[in-house]
Amino acid sequence: MDKFKNAFREEADELLVQLEGLLLELETNPADVDVLNATFRAVHTIKGSAGMFGFERISRFVHDFESLLDECRVGRLQADSSVVGLFLRARDIVKEMLAEDDDSAPFSAEGLEIIGAFKQLVDKHRAAAPVQTGSAPAPGANESAVSAAGSSAPGGSPVPVGAALIGGSAPNQPPRPVSHGNATQESYRLMLKPAAGIFFTGTRVFKLLAELASLGELQAFPRLREIPDLEDINPEFCYVAWDLILVTAQGLNAIKDVFIFVEGSVELKIEKIANPDEGTPGETKKLGEILVERGLVQLTDLGDALKSQRRLGDVLIQNRLVSQAELDAALAEQAHVRKSQEKTSENSASIRVASEKLDLLVDLVGEMVTLQARLAQTSSEVADAGLSAISEQLERLVSQLRDNAMSIRMLPIGSTFNKFKRVVRDLSAELGKDVDLLTEGAETELDKTVIERLNDPLVHIIRNALDHGLERPEVRQAAGKAVRGSLTLRAEQSGAHVIISVSDDGNGLDVDAIQAKALERGLIGPGENLTEEEAFMLVFRPGFSTAKNVSSVSGRGVGMDVVKREIDSLGGAVSIVSRRGQGSTIFLKIPLTLAIIEGLLVRISQEYYVLPLAPVEACVELDSQAAGSNEGRLMQYRGDLLPYVDLREFFSVPGEAPLVRQVVVVNSQNERIGLVVDTVIGDHQTVIKPLGRMLRGVEGLSGATILGNGTVALIIDHGRIALKVRTGALRGRL
Numbered sequence: 022m023d024k025f026k027n028a029f030r031e032e033a034d035e036l037l038v039q040l041e042g043l044l045l046e047l048e049t050n051p052a053d054v055d056v057l058n059a060t061f062r063a064v065h066t067i068k069g070s071a072g073m074f075g076f077e078r079i080s081r082f083v084h085d086f087e088s089l090l091d092e093c094r095v096g097r098l099q100a101d102s103s104v105v106g107l108f109l110r111a112r113d114i115v116k117e118m119l120a121e122d123d124d125s126a127p128f129s130a131e132g133l134e135i136i137g138a139f140k141q142l143v144d145k146h147r148a149a150a151p152v153q154t155g156s157a158p159a160p161g162a163n164e165s166a167v168s169a170a171g172s173s174a175p176g177g178s179p180v181p182v183g184a185a186l187i188g189g190s191a192p193n194q195p196p197r198p199v200s201h202g203n204a205t206q207e208s209y210r211l212m213l214k215p216a217a218g219i220f221f222t223g224t225r226v227f228k229l230l231a232e233l234a235s236l237g238e239l240q241a242f243p244r245l246r247e248i249p250d251l252e253d254i255n256p257e258f259c260y261v262a263w264d265l266i267l268v269t270a271q272g273l274n275a276i277k278d279v280f281i282f283v284e285g286s287v288e289l290k291i292e293k294i295a296n297p298d299e300g301t302p303g304e305t306k307k308l309g310e311i312l313v314e315r316g317l318v319q320l321t322d323l324g325d326a327l328k329s330q331r332r333l334g335d336v337l338i339q340n341r342l343v344s345q346a347e348l349d350a351a352l353a354e355q356a357h358v359r360k361s362q363e364k365t366s367e368n369s370a371s372i373r374v375a376s377e378k379l380d381l382l383v384d385l386v387g388e389m390v391t392l393q394a395r396l397a398q399t400s401s402e403v404a405d406a407g408l409s410a411i412s413e414q415l416e417r418l419v420s421q422l423r424d425n426a427m428s429i430r431m432l433p434i435g436s437t438f439n440k441f442k443r444v445v446r447d448l449s450a451e452l453g454k455d456v457d458l459l460t461e462g463a464e465t466e467l468d469k470t471v472i473e474r475l476n477d478p479l480v481h482i483i484r485n486a487l488d489h490g491l492e493r494p495e496v497r498q499a500a501g502k503a504v505r506g507s508l509t510l511r512a513e514q515s516g517a518h519v520i521i522s523v524s525d526d527g528n529g530l531d532v533d534a535i536q537a538k539a540l541e542r543g544l545i546g547p548g549e550n551l552t553e554e555e556a557f558m559l560v561f562r563p564g565f566s567t568a569k570n571v572s573s574v575s576g577r578g579v580g581m582d583v584v585k586r587e588i589d590s591l592g593g594a595v596s597i598v599s600r601r602g603q604g605s606t607i608f609l610k611i612p613l614t615l616a617i618i619e620g621l622l623v624r625i626s627q628e629y630y631v632l633p634l635a636p637v638e639a640c641v642e643l644d645s646q647a648a649g650s651n652e653g654r655l656m657q658y659r660g661d662l663l664p665y666v667d668l669r670e671f672f673s674v675p676g677e678a679p680l681v682r683q684v685v686v687v688n689s690q691n692e693r694i695g696l697v698v699d700t701v702i703g704d705h706q707t708v709i710k711p712l713g714r715m716l717r718g719v720e721g722l723s724g725a726t727i728l729g730n731g732t733v734a735l736i737i738d739h740g741r742i743a744l745k746v747r748t749g750a751l752r753g754r755l
Contacts, residue, residue, distance in 0.1 A: 026223075029074045029282050030119050031373075036063050036281075037116050038436075044112065045442045048105040051093075057100070061090045062271065066278040067115065069232045074223055074282065078124050079115060082132060085139040086111050097146040104142070109443065111135050206237060206270045207293060214244075214262035214288040224283050226259065232279040237269030242350030264350040266294075284373075308333055312351050317343050376469065379430055383616050386419075386426040387708035390617065393419045394706070394729030423706070427468070427614055434512045434521070435463025437472055441483055445508060448487050455494055455505040456487060462512035467519055468614040474591060475521070475611065478584040482523045482607050483508065485581065490527035490605055500602070502526070517613055517635035518593075524606040530599040532556045538565065557597040561585035591615065592633075592723055594689070594740055620707035620726075622734065623685065623698040625669050626676040629734035631707050631726055632696070636687045636739060640701050643682040656695060658686065664746055665695030671721060671742065689743035696739065709736060720745075 043060040050056060064087050072080035086108070092098040100108075114132045128136065211233075215226055233239050244262040248254070267276065273293065280289055312318040318326075318337065326336040334352070337343045343351075393415055400412040438460045449456040467475075491506035498504050509524045535556045539545045544559065551559075559565055563582040584607075588595045592612050599605035612618070612633075620631035621640075643665075644656055655662045663686065669678055684695040709724045716722060716735075723738035 026074055026076075028285075029070060029076070032282050033067055033070070033119055034116070036067055037112055037119075038440075039063055040067075040112055041109065041443055042439050044105050044108050045446060047100050048102055048446075051100040051105075057090075057094055058271070059274075061087070061094055062275050062278055064090055065235075065275075066281060069228065069235075069279070070282040073225060073228050076118075076124055078126070078128070079118050082111075082118070082128065082136065083115060085136050085143075086115075088143050089139045092143055092146050098142065107135065107138055107142075111139070206268050207272070209267045209269070209273070209276060210292045210294055211265040211267060211276070212262070212288075212290040213265060215259045216286050216288075217258045217260070219259050219283075219286045220257055222283070222286050224286055229279060229283070229287075230263075233265065233267055233276070236271045236275055236279070237267055239268075240266040240353060242266075242346055242353065244347060245344060246347070262288075264347075266353060308351055312337070312343060312347075317347050317351075379469075383426050383430060386423050387617060389419050390423060390706050390708050391727050391729070395731070396729075398729035420706070423617055427617060430469050430614070430616075431466040432469045432472055433464050433466055434472060434475075434519070435460065435465075437475060437479070438463050438510050438512075440476070441479065441510065444480065444483060445487065448484065452487060453493055454487065454491055456491055457505055457507050459507060459509040460511075461509065465512040465514055465519055466613075467611065468616065470615055471591060471611055471613070474587060475609075478587045478609065479510075479521075479523065481581065481584050486523060486525040486527065486605070490525040490529075492528055514613070515610075517618070517633075519611050519613060521609040521611060522606050523609075524604060526604040529601040529603055529605050530557060530560070530597070531601065535559055553599075554596075557599060560597070561595065589741070592738065592740065616709060618707050618709060620705045620736070621685065622702040622705040622728075623683070624700040624702060625672070625674045625698050628672075628674055629702075629728060629732055630668070630698070631705060631734050631736045632685060632687065632739060633707075633736075634704060636689060638686045638688055638693065641684050641686065643684050643697055656684065658693070658695070661693075663693055663695050665697055666742055666746065667697045668737070669697070669699070672719075687739045687743070689740050692743065694739070694743045694746055696737070696742070707736065 040060065040063045043056055043063065047053065047056050047060055064083055068080050068083040068087055071077070071083065089098070089104075090108075093100045093104070098104065110131070114129070114135060117129070118132075213229075215224075219226065230239070230241060242264040244264065245260075247262070248260040254260070269275065273291065276291060280287060313320060313323060322337075322340075322342055326333055326340065326342070334343075334348045338345060338348060393412075397412045397416060400408040442458055445456055445458040486508055491508065492500070492502075494504045497506065507524075507526045509522075511520075511522045511524070513520050532551075532553055536545065536551060539551070539556075539559050540547065542565070544562065544565075545551060561581050561584065565581075585595055588609055588611070592615070594610040596608045596610075597605060598608070612635075619634040621634050621637055623630050623632060641658065654665050654667070656665055657663070665684055668674075679699055682697055682699055683701045684697050685701065686693055686695050705726075705728075707726045710726060712719075712722060712725055716725075721738050721742050722735050723741075724736040726734050726736060728734050
């Protein structure tokens with residue numbers, strides 16, 4: 022049972038993320054019916070599924086949440102900022118309850134406060150105003166009843182849902198789609214077949230049918246032919262399947278949401294059925310076609326029955342080819358629907374896979390890349406044409422497998438961007454500022470591991486922008502700016518990297534204040550002037566802050582240091598552009614993935630190293646005059662002086678350097694630097710492995726990889742080396 026409860030928690034977490042985005046959108050557009058219905062559907066799904074899996078406390082809490090949302094749907098309550106704020110607090114309480122193991126624990130003080138506020142608002146608005154016409158009926162309206170297989174109570178009242186488990190006779194004419202104001206109802210045909218052991222998962226099929234019934238008008242036709250003889254029945258197994266016809270205004274997604282937590286425990290087919298009144302071209306399907314389509318009758322049996330020239334249904338029942346309930350279901354569909362032009366193309370083709378399995382897949386692909394490299398080297402050594410051909414073909418296949426495995430781990434960064442809408446909303450309200458959050462490039466994809474590690478740096482940057490960058494409304498108005506500030510998150514792919522920028526139209530960085538603070542802390546000497554870029558980079562120093570007052574949001578000089586360290590650990594780079602009075606932009610340059618990269622294999626003495634290929638501009642021969650210069654390590658490159666670092670000296674590699682050496686020119690943060698090696702071997706697919714404890718502290722290394730011959734090669738962190746050159750830390754080694 023724990024497995025299924027954990028599955029519920031995972032699904033509910035996703036729904037809560039979706040719910041937060043919908044609520045923020047609802048606050049901006051409270052009259053948007055689609056957003057309101059989607060919000061209601063998410064809450065309704067959480068409530069129903071929580072009850073199904075034994076999370077009764079969550080189900081009770083969300084019931085009041087749902088009731089207040091329904092007041093918004095029927096027009097009695099306006100979803101203004103205060104109401105949406107209450108909804109967001111309720112959403113947070115649900116998330117906290119999901120993380121708790123004890124479902125019997127009492128509600129927290131805040132939870133009880135929210136329940137009280139919900140009930141007070143519901144009672145107030147139900148008493149104050151009538152329901153507006155034209156609104157769709159609430160999905161909970163028919164929760165206690167469902168129309169069975171056409172067997173109605175006197176006066177047309179629906180039969181309790183339990184009757185659907187037994188079945189009945191089909192009506193002469195099934196219900197037709199009805200228009201409720203602007204919400205036109207649609208008809209759907211469902212085939213629901215629970216797994217035999219579904220009861221062991223804690224799932225109650227009765228509740229599934231009740232949830233469907235709550236969406237509209239439901240007819241259920243049980244399939245009983247798989248029930249064994251009495252002596253063979255296992256009372257713990259489910260032998261019944263159902264053909265269902267649902268008339269609802271809630272749409273296909275609402276139907277799918279009913280089954281979102283039991284996808285692995287039921288076989289489900291959904292077809293949208295065209296409205297017969299719309300005059301869909303083509304003839305109504307014949308009864309025999311429907312029975313064959315459902316797999317109830319074989320074509321040969323159908324042909325024999327038709328030859329008798331009697332009513333087809335009577336013949337099939339007499340010959341025991343179908344049951345009365347199966348015939349009733351087919352007749353109801355024949356009367357109710359025409360062949361849909363939209364079959365199951367709307368059904369999702371995605372599946373859920375645990376992230377641990379994806380990580381294992383990438384690790385195994387990495388091992389295949391290493392093994393393929395060994396095969397390539399072996400084939401070149403033995404000079405066997407057949408083996409070489411196999412090796413080349415395997416290389417292509419492994420390359421495709423690698424790309425596909427990596428693409429599976431790639432996620433759009435938009436999901437991360439959306440998380441910050443709530444941060445900006447709450448923090449700007451706390452600070453008394455009006456701020457719009459804009460996003461661009463949300464479809465840009467990054468490795469999921471990278472995205473997870475970007476969350477904290479982006480939070481710190483956004484908090485600093487809101488607290489220190491963007492001004493209060495009265496200050497902006499006095500400066501001739503728009504009263505509402507603007508904060509923009511952008512993402513775009515650039516080669517093997519993604520550039521993420523956070524821009525605000527606030528006050529910008531004060532270079533003079535930064536230099537004064539740097540002088541006060543002894544980071545620069547008296548009379549030493551920094552360039553703008555050098556001054557801006559000081560804000561990433563530990564404990565560095567120009568804030569006069571420390572707030573609960575920022576001012577301690579910790580946040581930006583966290584940003585720099587995390588981005589450096591990702592193998593990325595950070596930079597700032599700022600204009601006083603106009604705003605600031607912080608750029609994060611992040612590698613697409615941390616698992617497998619294209620590298621340039623080089624050798625120093627008998628040791629092998631790999632440089633990431635993306636920043637490499639060129640490989641040139643080291644000028645002997647440049648190598649012997651006493652005026653610093655500089656060489657001529659395309660008409661400019663290029664600083665370079667001798668990696669033999671940097672890594673203290675023993676042995677005498679060869680007469681002819683190579684310089685690998687790399688571009689780091691728009692600055693070129695040369696890295697001197699003995700030999701450039703060529704490009705290499707590099708599976709990145711973490712360094713062990715002994716090498717983890719070595720400057721200039723970011724990882725290791727295994728070559729085709731089994732030799733370990735170290736991966737060079739060119740960014741750290743370039744930073745040392747820029748800051749003068751390598752002055753004695755240049």
